[in-house]
Amino acid sequence: MNRILLFLFLPLVICCSEEEKKSPTVFFAGEIVNPTSEYVVLYKDDVIIDSAKLDTDNRFAFTLNSINEGLHHFSHSPELQYIYLEHNDSIQIRLNTIDFDESLVFSGTNGDINNFLINMFLTNEDEQYLIKNSYCRLEPEAFDAKLDSLKELKINELKDLQTEITLSKGALEMANASIDYNYFIYKELYPFYHKRRNGENTLHPVSKDFYSYRKDIDYEGKNLTYLRPYYNFMLWHFENLSFMECKEYCSTHDKKVKNKLHFNTHKLRIIDSLAKGKELRDNLFRNVAVDYLLKVHDKQENNEAFISEFHKFSKNNKHIAEIDSLYIGIKNIQPANKIPNLMVVDVDGNTKSLQEISKGKKVVFYFWSATNKRHFNNVVARVANLTETYPDHTFVGINLRTDDLRWKTMIGSHKLNPETQFRATDYRDLEQTLMVFNDRNKSVIAEDGIIVDAFANLYKSF
Template sequence: MTRLLLLLTLLGVWSCQEPQQKNKPVSISGEIVNPTDPFVILYKGEQPIDSARLDEQNRFELRIDSLESGLYNFYHRPEFQYIYIEQGDSMQIRLNTVAFDESLVFSGSGEVVNNFLIDFFLESESEENLIREALVPMEPEAFSAKLDSLKVRNISQLEELNSEFPITEGAYHTAQASILYKDYYYREKYPFWHRKMIADAEGVHELPKDFYAYRSEVSYDDLSLTFLKPYHDFMVFHIGNLAYTSCKKACVIDKEEVRDQLHFNQHQLKLIDSLVTGDELRDNLFRTVAFDYLLKYDSEENLEVFMTDFLSRSENNRHFHEIEALSEAIRNLSPDQQLPELMVENSDGNLQSLQELAGTGPVVFYFWSGPQQHHLANITRRVRSLNEEYRDYRFVGICLRTEKARWKSMLASYSLDPENQYWAEDFENFAHTLVVYHPYKSIVAKDGKIVDGFANLNTSF
């Protein structure tokens, strides 16, 4: 929290909201360094609230007369981050898309809670690996004690911050929930992480009777937290954990493959239906289960059974058309199907279809994007290794979610062979048609037809 406390010391107290601010419009302005899109868009859940075009200095301003206090999403394609807004806020944002989250800084009214949230988000990202490596090997009692200490530290920091720079009750609730549900998430994950790290473990270890005591504090209907990442991440794994317990009692399972099996995912659907009441959270959790299962497609028969069960519990799901489109796209990527008629552009600006690129010899298509530079470095090393081992294959990279000029500059920066690199303009169409939801997703094709529509660069070769 050093960055946050220093910033607040320099800028002073902006968060003390005067009563008359409730009648003032909301103003959100700022600057984006190295923009990747001409616009910024503000979303409430999945609904766009307002948008603004960047000017010649890459600055923008959003002005909203009236809104409901709570979490919103600030979106600058292809990146987004949530932001807590209250009526009357006048906030400035500055970021650099090269390191979108790491460079994001808020100033003005509302800065206290938003800088806390972004700092906690970044801290949690680096913290998870440390927890897995240092704490997960511990026995349950020791693990819980360490997490208790971490939670107390984080809550104390929030309380100290609130004492010096008071924030509203709603803002405090959101910040506190970030801490608590991240803590709950680690506790839900622990038995499965621990089992994997202990080679001779059989099943999930027996836990102390009070290990899941925090579950009595879980809210399944807190609408204000629906789009808060720690809350959503917890709910996803919590439902899966409960489903695993149900499966152990009611089903014959292979513990290594249970999450891929139809009956396990049906347990998840049943639990969401019985526990979760908020419409948006229900729909989002149903969608998560559907995507996770469909992307592990095993048979047409099971797909139909799953979809029938899904529809019986979530008939009016707002994501239904997306889920239906995914199931159809999966069928279209079956072996011996023709590659979809999608066009890509080479470094000379010439268009070619995927079928043309796979016209002779076996081809492996893989995907990357400019903002995910760590992933690009990893995937580049992997492809160079595969090129040495599979000399009969042509490995073709397709860049998504990146401006053309930036893509071209990255070819040189990463020493990528322009002959085997292509750029796709329509990310949404590519992602949906080719089911690009995994970072190492690849497609093996030959003679314009699909050999394996769901290959993985790390595990399939």
């Protein structure tokens, strides 16, 4: 949205007295058009500060006696977006969930910086395809020139804003970071995307000045850890550093990094050596652990070696309980283990266990929900083809997050075999135990109650 036109619709902010400016109280309210939930939830970092229920006019309001100034988030399930708050702010929003981010408008004190941040967010989304698919094909010097040109537009927009209002030191830091780190991301990913887009066999060399911005990186991240451009940059930055160092100094075949255990423990070491802020370190270590455990699907002895390294480098991590639980869960569904004795119900309301369903035959459990109709239709078509191709397999659908009546209606309307359709009685337990939340095309192959592959994929494993 054109920022100048936007400001014409914002109400004038009445100047506050010096006494009011010192007040720590914050008022945050708004209207949600086409609401998808009854509540708006406010977060500081990853901690819930408060929640407010929509009234009959789909309006909500928070009155906060005191806050930690800086970047916050608010959610209206399933969406989440920024809000920057300082003492004595009185901010209102209006949005339509049909176009959640695009329709979001802030007014009131600090409305300007919040509109700037959402505008940067939307602009960055719009630029992604162009940069990744077009600019990354260019030689490094030409790529740099294109990025600098786009970045200059944002810097000038921020300068224009500063001529109209006075931004606090914290707000200005957040605005600059939302510009800088977004473009730093593209510098980090450039070698990999350039190689992929141009079909090259090796990473394209860049000059020694290509990464000159790294000398100014804030590894503390005190106020920036939950700013998406900053955190996403950190993910790419440590991926790049780990890959380059491992490729250069570690023993690899043909300079290709293939050992996932080695690479991810190498990444833990680099994060430990550079990242300073505890919040940033905790989140980065968590990201490496979740990424390795859920995506690599390594053998148990490697998983055990990784979790040992994780504990060594990430002591007192606030996510330790979550990672340990994830590790134990994955350990329990390794090949040759019994499939967890989770309970499901059939169309007649009879309760059966997964072990019972797979007894004496080879079963492929797949998962679907009524909340994603496109995925459901694709899965139904895929399973129909696989059933013909693999007549020795029994394909069993397990429904998640759908009420009983709608589930049965969908089985009938799509002419699914009711004898091979079940519904989870405790879908959260099933999702967590079988790690279903990680991949919507996930399937679990079991034979006579024993796991063959708990990380199979309907499209890649057959």
